Amino acid sequence: MAIDTEGTQPSGNEPDKVVTPAAAAKKKAPSDPVANGLLVTILLVVALTLVTVLYAIVGGIFGTGAPRTAGEFKVKAAQAKIQAGSKDNMVWVEYITALIGNGEYRTAQEFIDKGKKTLDKQEIYQDMAYMQATLYAAQGQNDKALAEADAAIKVIKKTSDEAKADSAKTKQPKTAAFLVENQNYWDLLLLKAELLVKKNDQKGALAVYDEYLASKPTAATVFVLRGNAKEKLGDAKGAEADYRQALVYISDDAGALAGLKRIGVAK
């Protein structure tokens, strides 16, 4: 637009002042409001981030490292025993279980590997195999977990059979090696069943639960798990029987009560 801001005629001595838009742009070199806005926003974001970080550090947002959940507490409690130099298998299992439960998989793997090297070779295999299978399961590697659990179950069974044979031969009972005494075996069975349930192989899981309950007929939790499997297979009567059996041992078992409610026989 041509705007005569002077409002006067040019004098005859002065040359006409002609300014094109490009020249005007160059002359004025106006700042770009969009670019300025973006720049201010960037600076604002950076400044506020720095203030937040500083406040977080000074204000102790990150805490002292004290545990904040039951899972973290279990890790810290078991870690203290390990750091005190414990080579007790059970302590290591407790620590690795806590790590897996708390989602610290890398450290758990590290300690499984370390455990295999550090602890007593004779006893370590079963514990660490169980831990390895649990770790794989927690990581969602169900096939690997199942393979590891199966292999460990076979080894434990073989050891148990050998111990039984040896016992019969020498007439000196080695009950510690028997299956019923081996907690790893039963834990592995339950893990295997859990993995089969995850694979939606309810029949396979049912067989494992049957084996478990045949030897440990008062395991209320396993009755609930078997009830769940039967329920999924459409066996409502079988499921109800299992839930009710669980309530015989734990009268207010939440899993059993929930199961009965699900199949509509809560009363």
Next chain:
Amino acid sequence: MTDVNDGLNPRPDTSGPSREDAERRLQELLERNQGQGEQKNTRRRRVILAVILILLLLLLCGVGAFVAKILFPKADNKNAALEGNEDTGGVIWVRSIYGTGPTPAELFMNPNGVATGPDGIIWVSDPGTNRIAGFRGDGTFVKQVLGSKQTGNPFRIPSQIAVDSNNILYVADRPNETLTIMDGQTKLASARIPGLTSVAVDDEIIAVGSNSGFAILDKDGNAKKVIGTKGPGNDQFDVVDGIALDSSSRTIYVVDTYNNRLSAWDYTGKRKWIVVTGNPANATKLEGGISLETSSSAPARMQLPVSVTVDGNGRPMVLDGFGFSISAFNPSNGKFEGSWGAWGEKDGQFLYPSGLSYDKTKDWFLVGDTSNLRAQIIRIPGTGAKGAAGALSGLRRLLAGPLRALWPCCVLLPLILLLLLFLRWRKRRREREVVLGEPNVDSEVSVKEV
């Protein structure tokens, strides 16, 4: 007005181009090119800045998500048999406090009493380590007061605690039957109270529970009224493990632990009501190990009431140490209204809890979860204010957690935005003044006919 000459369509010169015209045209052409170059530069600058801003925001989101994962712990309460979360009996877990640090010496050994100060500091007494530790709402450690079993200074073995509106700490040293009053680290006073079990305080009175009843003291520690004798009778008590005050209704709630009763009293010591909350533990047999009988005809069916507090609706909330639950009662008649909580060691569950306190400002409860070696911050639906006050409580809870790191942003951002708006407004005003009052060839361009 003169003709518009935008420089793109110069008026044809019928008399033939002079040298001056040619130079002018050349100059115009050059300037036009330069203008286009400027435009390109502007566009490029905008794109670069926009990309930087987007990348910065993405980076912040990524870092924020990572930090949030660290700062917001995930509750450990999965249950395979339930195919979902562990039953917490309707309790909503907020967070747990296990101690002042990660080492065994720093962890709680026997957390018992819990209370919240007017500054939001959560106090937890730990008789096992002879200390009272203070934490922020996000569970981070602030400070602690250490006791001494040898000297008794400032206390020996702290059990139940209370804090008044002036941040004065009242510590019941149960084994030594001493009430210690402290201002921060400084011991202000102490008094020997036979059979001392519990303490509660407000701006008007101090109420202390004992093995045989309770006493109402003024804020100078002078006894105004002593109520009860030891025994199972209606006017008797058998260990007052819990005592709480409701200042708004001037009511004292008393938990008579072994008689399994809850009673309400006014500030003059006159009883308003009394209810049986379960089978009296002093007249029952143990069944199944350490569990007491549960076949009480009392609707609450509590096993061992051990602590009491008042919720946001003025209801007495009683902690059942052996029932692993918290029960609500009607404040006007003591009628049982509901129960929440479950046994267990997972987050949100209880294992022989012994201390209970309610923070009205955040609508959450503190539980001294003794056998789980922790203090838990939990919520129970329907215990707090509703509407705007409820929303305010929610905001306070949010800013009491790790999100409190955003406090400076919340304060600074509006201030900075206001400042920017002010600067922009001032600039525009100046420009308007220039246009209207002081014409300026630099700001407005005159293009004249050639």
